[in-house]
Amino acid sequence: MPALFGACIVYGWQIVTVGFGVPTILLPPPSQIAHQLVSQTGMLWADFQQTFLKSVLAGFAMGCGLGFVVAVLTDRVPFLQRGLLPLGNMVSAVPIVGIAPIMVMWFGFGWESKAAVIVVMTFFPMLINTIAGLNASDHMSRDLMRSYGSSYWQTFLMLRLPAALPFIFNALKINSTLALIGAIVAEMFGSPISGMGFRISTEVYKMNVDIVWATIAVAAVAGSAFYGLLALIERRLTFWHPSYRSKSYAR
Numbered sequence: 001m002p003a004l005f006g007a008c009i010v011y012g013w014q015i016v017t018v019g020f021g022v023p024t025i026l027l028p029p030p031s032q033i034a035h036q037l038v039s040q041t042g043m044l045w046a047d048f049q050q051t052f053l054k055s056v057l058a059g060f061a062m063g064c065g066l067g068f069v070v071a072v073l074t075d076r077v078p079f080l081q082r083g084l085l086p087l088g089n090m091v092s093a094v095p096i097v098g099i100a101p102i103m104v105m106w107f108g109f110g111w112e113s114k115a116a117v118i119v120v121m122t123f124f125p126m127l128i129n130t131i132a133g134l135n136a137s138d139h140m141s142r143d144l145m146r147s148y149g150s151s152y153w154q155t156f157l158m159l160r161l162p163a164a165l166p167f168i169f170n171a172l173k174i175n176s177t178l179a180l181i182g183a184i185v186a187e188m189f190g191s192p193i194s195g196m197g198f199r200i201s202t203e204v205y206k207m208n209v210d211i212v213w214a215t216i217a218v219a220a221v222a223g224s225a226f227y228g229l230l231a232l233i234e235r236r237l238t239f240w241h242p243s244y245r246s247k248s249y250a251r
Contacts, residue, residue, distance in 0.1 A: 010030050013027075013029070013030055014029050014030050014031060017029040017030075018031075024209060024210065025207060025209055026209075027209075028209055028210040028213055032210045033210055033213045033214050033217060035210075036210045036211050036213075036214040037214045037217065037218075040211060040214065043194075043199075044199075044214060044215065044218050046194045047194050047195055047196050047198070047199050047215065047218070048196070048218055048222065049194075050111065050191075050192070050194040050195040050196075050198075051114070051180075051183050051184065051187065051195045051196040051197065051219075052180070052183070052196075052222050054111040054114075054115075055111040055114035055115050055118065055183040055186075055187075055195075056118065056179045056180055056183050056226075058111070058115040058118075059114065059115035059116070059117070059118025059119050059122065059179055059182070059183065060118060060122060060175060060176065060179040062115065062118075062119050063118055063119040063120070063121065063122030063123045063126065063175065063179070064122055064123075064126045064171070064172060064175055066119065066123055066126075067122065067123045067124065067125070067126025067127040067130065067171070068126055068127075068130050068168070070084070070123075070127055071126070071127050071130035071131050071134065072130075072134075072156075074127070074131060075131065075134050076152075081131065084127065085128065085131075088123075088124035088127060088128060089124075091120065091124060092124050092125075096117065096121065096181075096182055096185050096186070097185065097189075099117055099120055099121075100113075100117050100182075100185055100186040100188075100189045101189045101190075103116040103117045103120075103186065104186070104189050104190035109190045109191055109192055110192065113186065113190070114182070114183045114186040114187060114191075114195075115183075117182045117183070117185075117186040118178075118179045118182045118183060118186075121175075121178045121179065121182045122175040122178055122179055122182075125171045125174050125175055125178070126168070126171040126172075126175060128171075129167045129168060129170055129171035130164060130167065130168055130171065132164075132167050133163065133164025133165070133166065133167025133168055134156075134160050134161075134163075134164045136163045136164060136167065137159050137160050137163040137164075141159055142155065142159065142160075145158070145159055165234075165237055165238050166234075166238055169230065169231075169233075169234035169237075169238065172230050172234075173227055173230050173231060173234075176223065176226045176227045176230055177223055177227065180219060180222065180223045180226070183195075183196070183197065184196050184197040184200070184219065185197060187201075188200070188201045196215050196218065196219050199211070199212075199215045200212050200215055200216070203215070
């Protein structure tokens with residue numbers, strides 16, 4: 001159904017832009033964008049490697065991993081929770097256009113500065129969701145684990161972490177889109193001669209709007225595939241969750 005709906009939108013887009021003679025500088029038809037996707041495959045692949053395979057994956061892994069580790073430490077030290085969460089709300093409110101130039105000055109024009117921006121953007125969503133997930137298990141289950149003489153880490157691995165998995169995957173899926181957006185915006189403030197953000201900002205000034213839309217299409221497909229992969233892994237690991245059981249009963 002989503003594929004059929006998307007195909008209808010693309011078909012309507014083609015009819016409107018060609019039938020009404022919409023200037024390509026405003027909105028190129030999908031056929032022209034597809035032509036650029038084919039003819040500029042090498043350039044778009046180099047941009048994809050620079051932005052997604054280097055900046056996004058590295059920043060996503062570091063930001064989410066660091067957020068998870070700090071959440072576990074925060075669970076052990078309540079003082080950190082009282083201090084970090086308000087700080088997280090403040091940092092989350094800082095616009096990316098303010099963080100990106102600073103990171104470029106600190107880490108240079110390579111992928112490292114874009115990964116640093118992604119770490120800042122993805123750290124606190126993972127931290128907050130993981131803390132909420134670790135507190136999701138009910139007190140009766142925790143008391144039962146204690147009555148069996150379970151240690152903190154046994155309770156953590158067998159009860160609290162499985163209960164937190166839906167929250168953790170929610171953060172991962174949110175961060176998958178934030179990471180791509182952060183990398184593209186950061187590249188507009190300083191980048192080598194490749195990258196999706198660099199390509200968009202450069203081709204806009206050249207009035208090559210069809211290449212801009214082709215880059216946007218690559219970013220959209222990559223982001224959707226990344227999100228879908230995380231959703232598939234979530235379904236494999238949290239098949240026991242009541243939300244999935246209720247869907248299977250409904251069928």
